[in-house]
Amino acid sequence: MRQFTAVVNPTAGGSSGTAGLLPLARLLREAGAGLDTVYSRSLEHAREVAREVGAKGHVVLAVGGDGMAGTVGGALSGTDTVFGLVPAGRGNDFARALELPTDAPGLAKVLLHGEPRAVDTIEVESARHTRTCVLGSVYAGVDAVANRHANASRVLRGAASYYAGGLRAVLAWKPATYRITVDGIRHERTGYTVVAANSGFYGFGRKVAPGARVDDGLLDVVVIKHAPKHLFFTLMNELKTGAHVQRPEVEILRGEEIRIEADRPLPYGADGEVDATLPVTLRVRPAALKVLA
Template sequence: MRQRKRILFVVNPISGGKKKTAFNKQVLEVLDLEKFDPTFKITNHANHAYELGKLAIQEGYDAVVAVGGDGTINELGSAIIGTNMPLGIIPEGSGNGLALYLGIPLNESAAIRRINRFETVEVDTGEINGRYFFNIAGLGFDASVSDHFATENIRGPVGYLRSVLNVLSDFRPSTYQLLIDGKTYNKEAFMISVANSPQYGNNAYIAPHASITDGILDVCIVQKFPLYLFPKMLFHLFTKSADQSDYVEILPGKSITIIRDNKGPVHVDGEPVEMGEELNIKINHKSLKIIC
């Protein structure tokens, strides 16, 4: 009899503001149990998914599956990057940017059926000051929003919108020096996003032509703009036309240094991380396997 593949499902119980009490039962109903032997573990503190991913390598699992949002994917992916272990995704977050880009269904049962196929793709990963990111890292306005959102008691799109409005009221652009593949740029920017994939989540595209397999990061510089144009900027995001805005410049790069005036939050796949004035960013070509 062929041995079943051992899969560890790492469940974030609070991601996206969704209850997941019936998730295990759903997996047992939909997963092909003749091919797969599932185990379930629930995260209960920050970085727990990373710890469980490292443990899964030691215990010889054949795959790990992130049941959560981009933050859970980041922790679990960071644990297994550079190994041959594939990462599955059951999207349960507020934005689900990476899952949407990869075409992984937001419906639980449909996403579990993707695991049954067990088809993988090798994708690029980004790295900023030693921290991995798989979707987007950024500084400026969106990092401040992520920092505020982390303290919100309302999760999901409503909580995120509240954070956007709260930060927008008194946010000021900053000056940055960028070194991209040997070329220097000095910019005043509302925010800078370094994109491995095109969208933040919820189909908001900051880098419409980014690809997670091309070995290149898209450095998206959103310049200072009049606040009355904020609705138009949002329109560009949700119509995949950010690159057509007069206030957005997108520069490709593999090796990137960004120097800012002060330390502060950087968002890494939506999670705020405090970092210093100098940010060193690089691409790791085809360094992670994802089940899709």
């Protein structure tokens, strides 16, 4: 029987991150599994705990949203540790890409009896040459600004915070000129954002990269080019279904190594966390993480 350690974001979803863990914990323990719980004090603390308990042979569970999933899963990238997700945040986009059950009995079944599946991760090298790994996507532009607004919201929660943050970001946006180098080939584009996607989803279930697969060894690079702002709002609505990729203002590139630069300092985010500025270099790490899904 598996031994689990849950690394919990205590404020996931704007409330107690333990809410989604309690019914699941009961089911895991009733089945005979061991379960320890550690509350993270910071993202770096979560990484340290994940590596430490993973080295002991525990299955490491990330309890929270995409930020916690990316932090813990990224820390385990390239190791033999088995990773599990307990989606308890606002977006839960990587869990959505893995088609994880949202009910406690279904998720318990996956965690207790599922076979580990190898998925890709993204190595992120910042301008300061520091390197981390994340799971879902890295995005640079108006969406990073919007996500920063959403994360800072104390009034709105869930999808509402993303819509409000997006509106605020787009209304103030000025077109940026990007230099995007994909496997050594340089592309210059002007527009709203560049998204390097391992997972098809971001921003609370928006299907930004419908063709992206977490195990194909490639990153899908979605470029939303310059367009009138009223059309951009239409594009945002089409992200729900992925229909935006049919528009001429949207371009998709694919590659293993991506470098994103811009004509001004722009924020970029990764798995829901926004704390850095372009340029950034991204590399896919094929089959680097074993996840129960």
